[in-house]
Amino acid sequence: MSYLNRMNAVNAVAEAVCPAPMPPAPFSMDMYGEDVFGRDAMRTYLPKNVAEKLLDTIENGTPLDPAIAGDVAHAMKQWAIERGASSYTHWFLPLTGSTAEKHDSFLEFSQEQALMAFSGKNLIMGEPDASSFPSGGLRSTFEARGYTAWDPTSPAFIKRHSNGATLCIPTVFCAHTGEALDKKTPLLRSIQALSGATRRLMKCFGLPEEKVSVSLGIEQEYFLIDRHFYLQRPDLLQTGRSIFGAPPAKHQQLEDHYFGSIKMRVLNFMTEVEQELWKFGIPAKTRHNEVAPAQFELAPIFEEINLACDHNMLVMEVLRQVAERHGLVCLLHEKPFAGVNGSGKHNNWSVLYGKRNLLNPGSDPQDNAIFMTVLCAIIAAVDRHADLLRASVAGAGNDHRLGANEAPPAVISMYLGDQLSEIIDQVEKGEVKSSRKGGTMRIGVDTLPPLPRDATDRNRTSPFAFTGNKFEFRAPGSSQNCSSPNVMLNTIIAEAFDLFADKLEKLSPENFQSGLQKLLSSTIRKHRRIIFNGDGYTDAWLEEAARRGLGNAPTTMEALGALTRPENIALFEKYGVFGGRELASRHEVFVEDYIRRVTIESDIALEIADSMIAPAAAAEFGRTLSALTAAQASGIKSGVSALKKRADMLGKTLDELTLRSDALHKARNAGYKKILTALNELRETVDYLETIMPDESWPLPKYREMLFIY
Secondary structure, three states: OHHHHHHHHHHHHHHOOOOOOOOOOOOOHHHOOOOEOOHHHHHHHOOHHHHHHHHHHHHHOOOOOHHHHHHHHHHHHHHHHHOOEEEEEEEEOEOOOOOEOOEEEOEEEEOOEEEEOOOHHHHHEEOOEOOOOOOOOOOOOOOOEEEEEEOOOOOOEEEEEOOEEEEEEEEEEEEOOOOEOEOHHHHHHHHHHHHHHHHHHHHHOOOOOOOEEEEEEEOEEEEEEEHHHHHOOHHHHHHOOOOOOOOOOOOOOOOOOOOOOOOHHHHHHHHHHHHHHHHOOOOEEEEEEOOOOOEEEEEEOOEEHHHHHHHHHHHHHHHHHHHHHOOEEEEOOOOOOOOOOOOEOOEEEEEEEOOEEOOOOOOOHHHHHHHHHHHHHHHHHHHHOHHHHHHHOOOHHHHHHOOOOOOOOOOOOEEOHHHHHHHHHHHHHOOOEOOOOOOEOOOOOOOOOOOOOOOOOOOOOOOEEEOOOOEEEOOOEOOOOOHHHHHHHHHHHHHHHHHHHHHHOOOOHHHHHHHHHHHHHHHHHHHHHHEOOOOOOOHHHHHHHHHHOOOOOOOHHHHHHHHHOHHHHHHHHHOOOOOHHHHHHHHHHHHHHHHHHHHHHHHHHHHHHHHHHHHHHHHHHHHHHHHHHHHHHHOOOOOHHHHHHHHHHHHHHHHHHHHHHHHHHHHOOOOHHHHHHHHHHHHHHHHHHHHHOOHHHOOOOOHHHHOOOO
8 A cells, every 4th residue: 555655646736737827927126026025015004204203214224103103003004904915913923933924814993884994003012922932941831921012124915825815013022021032132132232332343444334245146946746656655744854764776976957958847836936935025146056956055145144044944934835735745854865955045144334345355445444343253253153153053953964064064164265365374474475466465454355245265165254244154054043043143233343443442543553454463463363264174184173272062962052151141241142041941942842842753764664664564575475485385496595584584674673662662761862762763763674574565655756856
């Protein structure tokens, strides 16, 4: 029966009619942002003075005037109803790592007459149940009160379904005490902290006050498999990854999938995804095949960091929903298939002061000085707080991916490239002849060698790489909400900027250049251990990193310890990003999440092994014994030794399967480390069985089917 299920799935995929893309229509820029209550909609539906106030809050960060809430709510309602919406929701980002929404109808009654209404109070604040979301002790079961509060800097949007539409209002989510229960609130706090520190540092260089904005581009990797296969894999259904599965003879070793021609079915899917994203105002720009078979990538144009994080959560949702319409399943787990590359989410970060990208080297002496100062501050920040960056990407899925020759290792280091590294060497030494430019290197006096955008090479083994005018943090996992790593980045760099400003503010104008030179030289000398331009996958680097004193936290439970260290708690409290209780709650939530995921994986592994694999193996063992008995009874000599060998091989493997299954049963009460060890050992046996069992006897769709038939 299991073989028939597999073959039916294969045949269904083979015979599936490739769905057409969205109804063909001439491409129009009018499509872009049509389901977003953005600037144009604000100017159209709001009174002019109200629109100006709201846009001032969005563009310049001025405090929101509560008096305009009623006008904004009325305009949003009218705009949404005209586009088919009958309900609204406060859309927020709880500590589950996904999104949450509770829909309310616009319907209200006045004197027994039905009305469509939406008040300023409804816009500004909601009250979902806080006790049923993970809170790490910030809320008890009987303490249900929690609040959502409108984030005007992330525009409202409409989500459509086959029978209507819903107005979605991005919000923060906090407890009755005011403590953050979500991912967005700390991100907004960290942006504020970095903005203040950046203005302070730029003032040291005599620059007028400007708006500070953090720019982010998030590359999203994912897998697609046919839904027929997915439904035949309990492990994929329950955990998002294949607990069992022997590698196929051909997977990614020929390197023929990366940037290869996109299959028509997938291209149709991608086209519809892009159209959906454009309606949300999400600037999806790039699509391509990734390294592993059935793996793909989508990348947007850079946006303001808060909006980019919100948009990435929508990207993941759209990928899943559109895949379902095409008879596919989008897998966002970091390592859904063993033996091939997993999926990450590259986090491209930079900070702007007005229109000036502070990570763009520029061409005049002052630009050079500012760039080198910002660069050295970031070097110090990453070295000083590498443990927080590692903790920010910790998770059960990412443990399978990090350091697996497809993603950066668990040791945090920085890549600068040869040209920048040479300049760093010169700055450290002070008065050194440049091989690339005559004269001596004095910050703010001589210009640096020209550094065109993307002058550096790329180092895919580096967790934190400079790529021309930004840093690419390559460690976040594909299923992750990028708010967490960016909270860490913003906060540690805010501290570094402030520490620099503490020293530069004390310098007199005539001593500024020499004082800056000394500050940068000493910073590089103290923190250059974090810079590594080589191959991060080698054992030699791990040994070198240990000699340098760099931390190595290969697992989630080791990495999360950073959240409990007193110096880190003090840092977040200083900048108002997390209170002590809030940070402790994150540690508790993330530890519980990790243990629960490991436990779920062990439970489904046992269910599959005991109810599917063991019966199939036992049946095959029985058939082999029957054949052996019949051959011996017939007196035929040929084939008997082969049958004996096969029966012995199956019998020993069946015994091993039983022993390892029993070991995993016992390990479930012995802690996560023993669970993982027992789970890996059970997988070895099951995957070996897959290679020796007759194809028609194997109950699960195989890698060669899932990764290549779609």
